[in-house]
Amino acid sequence: MREFGYERAYDVAGAVALIGADPDARFLGGGTNLVDLMKAGVERPALLIDVRELPLDGIEFVRGGALRIGATVTNGDLAAHPEVRRHYPALAQAVLAGASGQLRNMATVGGNLLQRTRCGYFTDLGKPCNRRVPGSGCPAIAGEHRNHAILGASEHCVATHPSDMAVALAAFDAVVSYETADGKGELPITELHPPVGDTPHVETALPSGALITGVTLPPSPIAAHSRYRKVRERASYAFAIGSIAAALDVQDEVVRDVRLAFGAVASRPWRARAAERALLGGPVGAEAFAAAADVELAAAEALPENGYKVTLMRNLVVAVLTELAEEAAR
Template identity: 90%
Template structure:
């Protein structure tokens, strides 16, 4: 690890001004991803700007019913908040599924959204990687790729996005707020992560020097009837091989509203809009749920060793929606 500077800031304006003075500076929240990447030599910042003391640690409902979460809220505090657990249970479940207790105590909402892929080729400096060195290639396509993308990938990158939290936020149309030296801005989470295309090194659509200040979830009655399910290769803390955030509102045995987002299948949280369209207004039941999953997964392009994810995600859709439908019928 090379030497680096360290500055702690206490106001947002000071943070965005300071990062503008050094193109090699990075914001430091909990550091649960950034420090690991520094140790591996993937990230080599000249300056760390500690933003943990910024006044961005609130969780509150606005008058219009929207939920506002500050960027420096820890994952533990978010998952434990009674209003989050009541109105957005899938979000609380996703956070609890995302890491060990020690990591959740340190990790922040803003940092979670910007964590980088856990692809082994990305973190191995002896291997090429288009995310790390644009144009160097993607060895995962012909190498180890059993946990890589089946949706939205390209010949330039087949890595997956690691966040559980972001999957739930995608299901509920969250909006990310940020601030730069030029002022404030917002991005729907669907636009925060650009398609991988031929520029996999561009992992977020934020302007240069932007600091995430918070996340807003718009009012969503269906979110109260939601669930997050994660499949991993071991029972203890591990990244997903497939996950789903689902919400379902049923009236007169028909789907009145539904939200679906997949994790660990693409370079970004994957909003399953084709499946949602197939379900909306139709009947509930395993057959309808499976047909909706098939509509979404028709676009899947599996590699030789990750085709199992198609079946896995289909089964997850059917299982989780069936559970939600049964709860609605009680």
């Protein structure tokens, strides 16, 4: 680890001013990802700006029923909050599936959205990686890629985004709020992480020096009938090899509304809009659910060792939507 400075910020303006004065500074929330990357030498900040004391730790309803979640809310508090569990159960389930209790009690909402890929080549300084060193190459394409992307990847990067929480937020059209020295701004969470293209080192669409201040979930009655399902290679704490956030509204055996987002299949949470369009107004049932999944997964470009994810995601869509449809029929 290189030596670094440490400052604790007590207001948003102060935090933004600190990072604006030092381009090598980083915001520190729970540190559950950043500190690991510092130990590995991937991150080498000159200054850590501790934002845990900022007044951004609330969860409340605002603007006619939208749910506002502050950036420093811990994952543990988010998953346990009664309004989150009642109105957005898939979000609570995603957070619980994302990490151990110890990590949930440290990790923050803002930090979770900004966590970096767990690709082994990215964290190994002895290997090239276009995310870490632009233009150096992507050895995962010809190397170890069993848990890498099948959607939206490119010849420059096939890594996946590791967040479970972000998948559920994407399903429900969450909006990320941020602040810079130039003022406040917002981004739909589906635009927070840009497509990989030929610039995989550009991991977010946030302006330089931006501090995430919160996430807002718009009113969404369908979200109360939602579920998050995560598949991993072991039952204990592990990153997903495939996951889904889903919500379903059925009336008279017809899909009146649906939300689908996939995790662990792309460099960002993958909103399955093609599958949603295929389902809307159609019948419920395993055949229809599988056909909709096939529409979405037609764009998949699997590598030799991760083609199983296509079948896995198809099965997840069918299983989770079937469960939600059966619940709606009771």
